[in-house]
Amino acid sequence: MKKLLFLVLFALPVFCFAQAATTAPQQKGPFSLALVYRGGSKYEASIDDGSGKKTKDMLIKDGQGKPMKFNSVINVVNYLAQNGWAIITSYEDTSGGGVPSVAFVIKRS
Secondary structure: OHHHHHHHHHHHHHHHOOOOOOOOOOOOOOEEEEEEEEEOOEEEEEEEOOOOOOHHHOEOEOOOOOEOOEOOHHHHHHHHHHOOEEEEEEEEEOOOOOOOEEEEEEEEO
16 A cells, blocks of 8 residues: 555656647748948848858849849838838848948848
8 A cells, every 4th residue: 555655646746747748939930131231332232041042143133133222221221121021130240351241130021
């Protein structure tokens, strides 16, 4: 009887702290990286979605397929916001040969 009582008391916490299986956390949305850099007197921007495309293929282009030129970085931010992107964070990127550019981590909203 003592052994049975001991076994029940020993096994009781195992059943009390059992948890239901949970699903793995999923990504909440597609994240991308928008790089804004100075191209002459104007600014150019590219959106890197992680697909491994060349930089010239990732440039933001107009309806005729030409790279868009922006007057300032805030014009790029406004363009992204108008096209359904939300900025998560930003930082200065100097990996492009010493030419500083601004990088924005963006997400489709």
